[in-house]
Amino acid sequence: MSTRTGTPDATRTTGLAATRRQLWEALEARDEPAATAVVLGAHDAGIGAEDLLLDVIGPVQAGIGAAWAAGRVGVAQEHAATAIQERAVAALAHRTAHGSGPRPETGGAPRRVTVACVDGEWHALPARLLAEVLRGRGFLVDYLGAHVPTPHLIAHLHQTGTDVVALSASLPVRLPTAHAAVTAVQAIGLPVLVGGAAFGPDGRHARLLGADGWAPDARAAARLLAAGPPRPDADRAAAGGLPHLADQEYTLVTRARTQLVRQVLQGLGEAVPATASYTERQWERTAEDLAHIVDFLGASLYTDDAGLFTGFVTWTAGILRARGVPGDALAAALDLLADAQHDFPRARAHLAAGRRALVRVPAPPAPGPLS
Structure with a gap:
């Protein structure tokens, strides 16, 4: 994935804002070619792929959700816009698949990360953005997508050389299944990093469920993983007990x-x-x-x-x-x-x-x- 950061900060900020507006307009018109052209054109103009993922596509997706919440777009229009966004991400990822992103410090070999949404979680775009950010930074990534039942996740992990698992959940109603997934992955000896709105803005529910690590966003997750697999704190064994149940x-x-x-x-x-x-x-x-x-x-x-x-x-x-x-x-x-x-x-x-x-x-x- 390209690491170009473009022009100085003020010009970069202006360019990101203009790109967000153009992408929004393309999504409102349900114009997939135009949306993809906006993203790829901005990349041609020097905006880095990671910036496009996290400072353009991500915020625009949040705006789509806000529009739905305010009753200004329907479910079908929201789904259409999300699908277009996913294909724009795919086009950008295809273009930058052989980029020269900085390698994580893993003794010369990229660390393999499995990225998945927990069972029942269909909001997959945040996990996809994380997967592409990690790829751009030199990790080997298995992206499993939305709604991954825990038994299938564990079967996949047994068949691969994954070093760490990153689980995403946007809705708090998925926390019980997230807890089951965290526990199952840890039981086979792998650390688990979690993220997404379900875990709270401060990660309180990640700690409650005994996850090995939590990140508030994709950049933070990438930095954490570059430092090595997340390590459980001393209180993890007690954290997963949930005695109130x-x-x-x-x-x-x-x-x-x-x-x-x-x-x-x-x-x-x-x-x-x-x-x-x-x-x-x-x-x-x-x-x-x-x-x-x-x-x-x-x-x-x-x-x-x-x-x-x-x-x-x-x-x-x-x-x-x-x-x-x-x-x-x-x-x-x-x-x-x-x-x-x-x-x-x-x-x-x-x-x-x-x-x-x-x-x-x-x-x-x-x-x-x-x-």
Whole structure:
């Protein structure tokens, strides 16, 4: 991968901003050739491949997510834009496959890293960006993509000479499966580096689950791996215990997911008069929203982190407001869920925290070209 860094900082910053705007416009038009031309043209103009991956494609992808969250693009348009971005990454990677990136300090031979998304995680672009950054820095990379079941990951590792595994998870609801993957990989003697929004902005959930290392972004991950395989700290053995799971609230709540969704749906019909005019499609979306709420409640119980749940609740409130959903519907849903959790004190405490957080719901983010 090319290591060109272009012109001085001010000109470079201006060039990155212009490239982000051009890429955004191409994605809005669903114009794959134009999007690829923007990326490759910027590379021709002297912007380094790593900068394009992390300072152009990555931020634009975040903008796509913000646009979806604000209700300004639909799911199909978001998926189309993401697919175009992935193909632009592939075009850049093909061009720079034989670049002269700096080699990591591994005694003369690049270290082999397996990069994968945990089971159930379909947001693969962050992991792909990491894989390409590592390749550009001289690592040998096995990129396995989205949704890699743990048994298949372990089978792959047995067949390869991997030195370290990098696991990605964007959604906190994947933390239980991430924990299983971390434990399984460590059981065969390999260290695990984790990253992604699921692990928290400070990596708190990575430490909780006993990962050997955590990185907030791809550049940090590359620097960490160049220094050698991540080493567990002295507290790792204790970190993976999760003694709070002994109360079985996580297991019981997740097993009752379908029943809870059905129960809350029935209650909403009485608690929120506006639902009387809901169409069948609106009820389907409401059921989907409730299932996500239960999933995030389960994740917060697994980690014993009520903040994980309140963060999701406030985010959901902004999404629902963008859709024009009555403001009292989410509060009513949380109340109904709390009523159904009378035997689960931790679940009730997390639901109460989410209910209190609704008064601090931020305005939906405004999408647009990123400068």
